[in-house]
Amino acid sequence: MKLEMICTGEEVLAGQIVDTNAAWVADTLMDHGIEMQQRMTVGDRLEDLIQAFQQRSQHADIILVNGGIGPTSDDMSSLAMAMAIGEPQVENKEWRQRLTQWFAKNQRPMPVNNLKQAMLPESAIMVDNPVGTACGFRVKLNRAWLFFTPGVPFELKRMVTDQFIPFIKNEFDLDKPVKVTKLLTIGGGESFLAEKLQDIHLPEGIELGYRSSMPYIEIKIFARGEKAIAHLDSVAAEINICLADLIVAKNQLSLAAELHQLLLDSGKTLAIAESCTGGMLSSQLVDFAGSSRYLVHSIVSYSNAAKVNLLGVDESIIDIHGAVSIETVEQMAEGARAVLDSDYALATSGIAGPDGGTDEKPVGTVAIALACREQIFSQILQLPARSRGLVRSLTCAVALDMLRRKLNKTAVLVNYPSYKKGN
Structure with a gap:
């Protein structure tokens, strides 16, 4: 079986938005042992869509088409498919009724242009969308089934999980698991x-x-x-x-996902003090439901005054050693842990750039500390300084890894070949 994907939309083609849908689909399919052979992006132009459907349907067995089935004038996938196969669009009575009921249930008047979403190629088979107004459908052209899905991410994910993957498994004899x-x-x-x-x-x-x-x-x-x-x-x-x-x-998408589960399993609590990461560290954990069971508080102590007044860092320590130092970050971590007597605290301070570096502490220099009830672990690293965002995300990764290692009862401080140890 040869599976391909066609992503539609000028905003995707022009790079105005990142196509996270395509990445999610490929990753999800692979989790089910289904490999995608090819993917292409087509803008909201009728002739280009028709050509893509006709050409790729001669080479693939199944094509997932994402986007272009909404109510606006630039949503052309249904019309393009009808023209590609040489048949008219007809109104799907069931979906029109669903649209009417959906708007009535939500006590909203239905715009006339929403009726466009019930217009499908004549030979199309409706594919249910239980969480939106865009009607999915599938059509056979040449050797391929073309399976049309909405561009809204949570609608796409529901349709792929409930409809698309079961369709593949029922219709195709997968060559090898x-x-x-x-x-x-x-x-x-x-x-x-x-x-x-x-x-x-x-x-x-x-x-x-x-x-x-x-x-x-x-x-x-x-x-x-x-x-x-x-x-x-x-x-x-x-x-x-x-x-x-x-x-x-x-088999995790991120270190935060791994640490989230470890913290839930451990029953331990965590506080966070962030300077250079500016809330990114805590945000990665808060992305997961249930993080309130372990994350007691997070303080973005960006200024030196915040470090002193909110975390109890000794002002003389900053004067002598600087904000980006082992001495300062250790006091930040211990100060954060002491606020609500949490089991652990992570602290970050660094020079994310693009300015602010010195010969002694160039851009990319970061200090990270993990405070436990019994001791404090800390390190200074020189991270790749290709961008401000990269320095911050790498700092978060190392901080999370330090706590992960502590929870797994392995060495907290290790050597990373791409990150130089600082003084």
Whole structure:
């Protein structure tokens, strides 16, 4: 089975928005052992859409089309599909009724242009959208089924999960079962990781892939076929031994997701004091429901006055050692922990740039501390200073990793090949 995806929309094509839908679809399909062979983006132009549907339907078995089924004039996917197949659009009575009921239920008048969403190619089979007004549908053209989905992310995700994946599994005989294990790493570049793993023996049917999404490099272990899948755990274990301290999570999207679960399981509490990361650290944890069970407070102590007055940092410490120092960040962490007597506290301070660096402390210099009830762990690192955002996200990753290691009862401070130790 050959599966492709066509993403529509001028805003996507022009780079005005990042196409997170396509990334989510590919990742979700892979979790089900379904690989995507090709993806293309087409703007909101009728002729281009018609051409894309006609051409790709001669090569693919199934095509997921995302976007262009809304009520506005630039939503052209349904019309383009009808013209590509050479048939009229007809009103789907069931969906018109659903639209009428939806607007009545929400006590809103239905704009006339919403009726456009009930107009489908004549041979189309309706695909339910229980969380929105855009009607999904599928049509057969040449060798391919084209499966049309809304661009709104939560509507797309519901349709893919409830409709698209079951359709694939029911209609197509997948050549081989595919399983993927994902290992999240920090502190080493792609070339470094590849060199470290070059001598690992990969059984037939297993291959490695690398994906850079800073602050992480994700290693994907693809296993195709039952025999390969049987070796998947042993290959992952060998990679784990090879990379040791660089692997921070398995089958997780982020370090924050890994730490969130560890904190929930531990029953421990956490406080945070942030300077250079400016709330990014706590925000990553608050993204997850249930974080209130462990995150007691977070203080963005950006100025030196805030460090002194809110966290109790000794002003003379800042005068002597500077805001970006082991001495200051340790007092920040202990001050944050003491406020509500939390089990742990993380603190960050650094020079994110693009200005503010010195010869002694260049841009990318960060100090990070983890305060526990019994001791404080701290370090200064010189991080890659390619951008302000990168320095901040890398700082968060290291801070989260320090607490992850503490909860896992392993060494809190380790060497990251891509991050230099500071003084």
